[in-house]
Amino acid sequence: MAISTRISTLPKAELHLHIEGSLEPALMWQLAQKHQVILPYSSVAEIEAAYQFDSLQSFLDLYYAGADVLRDEDDFYQLMWSYLCRCREQNIVHAEIMFDPQTHTLRGVDYAVFMAGFDKAITQARQDWGMSVLLILSFLRHLSEAEAFDTLAQAAPYYSMISAVGLDSSELGHPPEKFARVFAKVRELGFKVVAHAGEEGPAEYIWQAIELLEVDRIDHGVRCQEDETLLALIKQRQIPLTVCPLSNLKLKVINDMAQHNILQLLDEGLLVTVNSDDPTYFGGYLNDNYVQLEQALAMNDAQLKQLLINSFKASFLPPAQQQQWI
Ligand code: ES4
Numbered sequence: 633m634a635i636s637t638r639i640s641t642l643p644k645a646e647l648h649l650h651i652e653g654s655l656e657p658a659l660m661w662q663l664a665q666k667h668q669v670i671l672p673y674s675s676v677a678e679i680e681a682a683y684q685f686d687s688l689q690s691f692l693d694l695y696y697a698g699a700d701v702l703r704d705e706d707d708f709y710q711l712m713w714s715y716l717c718r719c720r721e722q723n724i725v726h727a728e729i730m731f732d733p734q735t736h737t738l739r740g741v742d743y744a745v746f747m748a749g750f751d752k753a754i755t756q757a758r759q760d761w762g763m764s765v766l767l768i769l770s771f772l773r774h775l776s777e778a779e780a781f782d783t784l785a786q787a788a789p790y791y792s793m794i795s796a797v798g799l800d801s802s803e804l805g806h807p808p809e810k811f812a813r814v815f816a817k818v819r820e821l822g823f824k825v826v827a828h829a830g831e832e833g834p835a836e837y838i839w840q841a842i843e844l845l846e847v848d849r850i851d852h853g854v855r856c857q858e859d860e861t862l863l864a865l866i867k868q869r870q871i872p873l874t875v876c877p878l879s880n881l882k883l884k885v886i887n888d889m890a891q892h893n894i895l896q897l898l899d900e901g902l903l904v905t906v907n908s909d910d911p912t913y914f915g916g917y918l919n920d921n922y923v924q925l926e927q928a929l930a931m932n933d934a935q936l937k938q939l940l941i942n943s944f945k946a947s948f949l950p951p952a953q954q955q956q957w958i
């Protein structure tokens with residue numbers, strides 16, 4: 633069997649996925665018309681053509697503008713439902729999905745609206761094909777600590793729907809230490825902790841995420857190789873890294889997929905995983921990320937198998953449930 637067919641048929645977990653980054657251009661177009669939102673594009677093809685980035689910030693500007701079409705409960709239902717249907721097609725049996733409350737609350741769209749839409753889609757996927765889904769609330773790090781505290785407090789009625797809390801958006805200039813106190817509160821509430829670190833930011837930000845935020849997982853973390861002591865610590869503690877190859881390529885963290893260090897980190901014994909990040913913006917869902925690694929880095933069968941096992945081992949599923957897929 634061709635490796636791309638095998639990749640697509642094997643069960644896998646996705647642990648780093650921004651639901652707002654799975655908004656398909658066709659749905660963006662449809663919702664813009666529904667709500668009479670004026671987009672700076674005159675067709676779906678023009679939206680797609682605009683997805684050329686030279687940095688994390690140039691992507692984020694489009695990502696936040698695109699999210700403006702999400703207004704009512706049904707929009708959030710459709711957004712989540714489309715992604716979960718992709719999961720079914722791609723044999724993603726478990727997904728840990730990030731959402732950015734502040735991207736919506738700051739536009740006047742309340743928690744009640746998006747949480748109800750998400751819940752309806754997730755409940756349906758659980759019932760229809762036994763999909764397992766956890767939600768990760770993410771703070772926007774370009775906003776203040778006070779706004780993060782507010783966002784956490786507003787989520788209180790929905791705590792039972794949320795498994796972990798994370799940190800995303802513009803990394804440079806917004807180190808994890810800015811959020812040390814709010815993550816102490818997050819841990820006190822019993823949530824798992826994740827943070828984007830070492831994507832565009834330096835290895836120092838990964839240190840801070842580990843030591844100050846006490847993360848259970850690092851999102852990206854590919855710059856850990858710049859610090860040998862850090863690399864040794866991540867390996868020794870088996871702190872998972874949720875790596876996103878196509879994202880790194882599109883945002884120019886690397887210039888060529890052949891330069892990606894994920895298989896070096898894997899062979900070194902780190903608990904690395906493959907993920908799609910913002911699939912509609914970066915040109916591929918999860919299976920495309922695996923296929924591109926196979927093509928650019930000649931990933932072998934043993935490496936593929938280990939990456940699939942890691943996707944479950946690095947998840948927040950209880951060990952007995954992980955075991956069912958390993
Ligand atoms: C993101 Cl790739 C990436 N990095 C940081 N924040 C994000 N939010 C959505 N995608």
Ligand code: ZN
Nearest residue numbers: 800828851909
């Ligand atoms: Zn991300």
